[in-house]
Amino acid sequence: MKTTPTTIRLDDDLKKELNKELKSMGLSINGYFNLAARQLVIQKKVPFEVLAESDEPTETTKKALVAAQAKELGIIPDDALSFNNVNELKSYLDKD
Known part of the structure; x- marks a missing residue:
């Protein structure tokens, strides 16, 4: 299967958190986005629940x-x- 390089821009702090969480699950950022993309194509919808941040004031x-x-x-x-x-x-x- 031929692959195409893709650039994704992420906030530095978000990328660090994302890498930490994915590493604990045995996934890379590339693997995660491939997984999410494949599921979107299969399910014809975003493959996870989209949540807003808490309304709790700081x-x-x-x-x-x-x-x-x-x-x-x-x-x-x-x-x-x-x-x-x-x-x-x-x-x-x-x-x-």
């Missing part, structure tokens, strides 16, 4: 939400800048 987001609620309730001061119009904002941004 620790940073959780902290920001708590701070926003505390400001809203007056527990901590709201020191965020506010402007009455675009010109005030521009003036502020143009200051040295």
